[in-house]
Amino acid sequence: MKYFDYAATCPLDREAADIYIKASTDYFGNSQSLHEAGSAAANLLESCRQEFSRLLDVEEAGVYFTSGGSEGNHLGIMALLSAKTKMGNHIITGAAEHSSVYNLMKKLEAEGWEVTYLPLDRDGLIKIESLAHAVRPETVLVSIQHGNPEIGTLQPVKKIAEYCRPKGILIHTDCVQTFGKIPLDSLARSVDAFSISGHKFYGPKGTGVAYVNPKLAWKPYIDGTVHEKGFRPGTVNVPGIAAMTAAAQKAHSIIKTENDRLHKLRTILVNALAEINGSFEIFGTEGEERLPGIVGMALHGLEGQMVMLECNRRGFAISTGTACHTGMLTPAKSMTAMGINGKEAKGFFRISFGRDTVEEDVTELGKLLAAITSRTAAV
Known part of the structure; x- marks a missing residue:
């Protein structure tokens, strides 16, 4: 075939696969455990966090590891809504967003939020003019996908962020299709949250990264969560994260x-x-x-x-x-x-x-x- x-999805890079096996056997401790095996896993985890911070040129404190793009989108958006900087219940998103964003928006609508879905023009782009027309005084969040997974168009996320920032509107973007394919450091610094997924750049499935601006006072989606500083529940997949980091380094270098x-x-x-x-x-x-x-x-x-x-x-x-x-x-x-x-x-x-x-x-x-x-x- x-x-x-x-x-x-992409096949797992062989070098990343080797690192996965080594981390699974040599760094198998729970990164939350206080014994030596746990500390070794925690140190590896933090070195991976530092590396993604470097690759994306963002603050290390805002980097969180997830199970992939869908979870990263969900938790990133909910973190921003919990940290909104002004009163309001209006969200703007694209009409062609990934199902993880689209389905969350429908859920939010059922809970009383108002959501505007921006269409694409014939070239597959969202016009700044249509965004400006949709913005209201009560708009608190814009979530626009960076790279379209069906036709490949790149949305002007930086320009959207420049328009929204003075209005106190938080910005989330889904970078699942673009990380490892084009440089993201400039875009990453211009938004409040974004997500990427390991298997799109030859890392293992079930791994991802979400970034949330550490200056924002977001609240855990599930009360009592302790992993990833409260960002998500569940034992952290240290071997998968190590393999994803290796895949990210390779993708970034070429x-x-x-x-x-x-x-x-x-x-x-x-x-x-x-x-x-x-x-x-x-x-x-x-x-x-x-x-x-x-x-x-x-x-x-x-x-x-x-x-x-x-x-x-x-x-x-x-x-x-x-x-x-x-x-x-x-x-x-x-x-x-x-x-x-x-x-x-x-x-x-x-x-x-x-x-x-x-x-x-x-x-x-x-x-x-x-x-x-x-x-x-x-x-």
């Missing part, structure tokens, strides 16, 4: 070269589709406002699920959207948020590249998509 679904390579793979795919030019559409923006490794597209007149199944039959793993959305009958959130509905929305599918993607496989996939289109048109 030739894998083209890296936006969903951002430039890997980004250049992914740009090249994207160009190769488009060139391989040249013979069906006009029969396909790639959604989202161009240039620096996108992640090159994510290609959200459609073949005109064909359902995305049919394309995905045909590719799978021929040995190529692609997807019809985020893994958390797979199996639902509704179109991908990004399509709906962009105002694309009906048959056009159901045509969506996603191709995403990773470290093991080679040029020959991209060319072969492009030719397969062209063949599917041509064969269907001839019927």
Whole structure:
């Protein structure tokens, strides 16, 4: 199987896997325990915290380890709501947010909060003007995803933060798709909370990082929680965190070269589709406002699920959207948020590249998509 679904998850880096095994056997103590084995685990944990603080250029006191992006989003948003700096019950978010944010917003609405969902334009971007129009005196939080997992667009989170900061509005952003792919240090310093997930950059599943500005007086989501300074309950996964840290270091060190390579793979795919030019559409923006490794597209007149199944039959793993959305009958959130509905929305599918993607496989996939289109048109 030739894998083209890296936006969903990545294989575990082998060096990170070795570190996981070593930490599991040599640093197995509970980091909360006061004996020597516990202290050794706690020291390893804190060294990992220091490293993420360095990679992200944020204060170490604001770095918390989680079970992944979904938990990090949930706890980060709730921490900000508990620490809001002014009176109000209004939240602004995007219409194409990850399900962990979208479902939390629906829960908050049921509890009496007012939530505004900002649409995307045809390029998949949230306009500052639409945000400004949505802001009210009682707006206390804005949560906007940094990198879209379906079409790869990058939202102007820094500009959004610059607009909101003088108004006392706290900012949360989901950086699950962007950490390890583009530098985040400047963005990380501009927001109040963000989250990342280990398995998106070749770390182990079940690991993640949330950052909350340590200057904010947030309250634990569950009273009595002691782990991670009250941020989350449960024994800390020190071996997983150590492996995730190693994966983060590696991803961070090759951002430039890997980004250049992914740009090249994207160009190769488009060139391989040249013979069906006009029969396909790639959604989202161009240039620096996108992640090159994510290609959200459609073949005109064909359902995305049919394309995905045909590719799978021929040995190529692609997807019809985020893994958390797979199996639902509704179109991908990004399509709906962009105002694309009906048959056009159901045509969506996603191709995403990773470290093991080679040029020959991209060319072969492009030719397969062209063949599917041509064969269907001839019927």
